[in-house]
Amino acid sequence: MSARISKIVTIGGFDNVEAVTLGGDNPVVIQTMWKDRLSFSDLAGSAGEGIVARIHRLKAMGCGLLRFAVPDIEAAEVQGQLAAMVSLPLVADIHFDYKIALRCMDFPIAKIRINPGNIGSREKVRQVLEKAAKSNIPIRIGVNAGSLPLDLRKRVGEPSSGGLDRAEALAEAAERELAIFKEFDFNAVLVSMKASGVADTIRANRILAGRTDVPLHIGVTEAGPLVAGVTRNAAALLTLLAEGIGDTVRVSLSDTMENEVIAGREILGAAAELMTAAELMTAELAGVSSADVVSGADVNRLRRNGVTIVSCPRCGRHGFDTHGFTARWLPVLYSMDQSITVAVMGCAVNGPEEAKHADLGITGAGDKVLIFRHGKVIRTIAAGEADKAFEEELEKIRN
């Protein structure tokens, strides 16, 4: 099956904002959403510096787009001010009120999420789309299973009893919105169709992917807390990405933005491995040597440089707080560009041996901590010096 090639859309690339291009054979973009409402005072002084630093950290970890809920004009003004302070493209998420969308486009806000079908009169839609076209601001249609148009909602039901399939209803709602964009000849458009169910998410995206070349933002919505949310998103996104469907992902979690980005990275990496395994198996069946198998562009859309973290689950032999250490170092490790493997192991009995392939590792050994490279111990230190020694060794790899 040949991979789906979606239309290319560029987001940002003006004023202080970096350009992010998605669709075509461009890398799949990871995004997340700011979890709280911001005020002007949040952007001032050291609080503002903290917010900017956090956004830079998210970018370094692999976040390509950052969305904010913009429920009123004041929120638009605050986000506009913030958009001028960072290079990461910011997205304004707006429901219903076209005036908020118009105001957002006065700032270096890179993308708008609004559904033209919810804006109201044709004249209001015209104003929003004209300004977006003039300002080079793409728009995402966000269709949600929980807020389908009333007529579709009424028809959703068991197909065997004459009801409309929920996935079909999501795709139809998206197509209605796309028709409005087409009418106004507005092309810089993306679509998301989200449901809290894995099957509905997969099927709705498959349906629309087969009918249009619009870039797709994929993810399971209201997916739950960390473990449940990652599991449900992985089930849906691995399936879609392995089929070549999806241009940007958001792993919605009742958890931090950082964990949403990490989950996105891990899911993309796992999808690339799945696709490579499938290619190798197909080649094997066709009698082609694995050395001659060339990964397609679709696999490369999912791969990125970066650290692979190996950490032991921990058991009664452990002499080192692997869980706390890993949690502390996650943002730093996920911000590195080097493609290395870092191991955090619980004990000296099995740690270095189990993680022989790791470029850098750390493990407990009684009241001491060992640092090892490729299975060989290079430093023995007191537990209190572990973070400092690890940082020094990491620095050597970075430079």
Ligand code: SF4
């Ligand atoms: S490395 Fe040691 S502590 Fe960790 S799981 Fe293996 S045996 Fe247990």
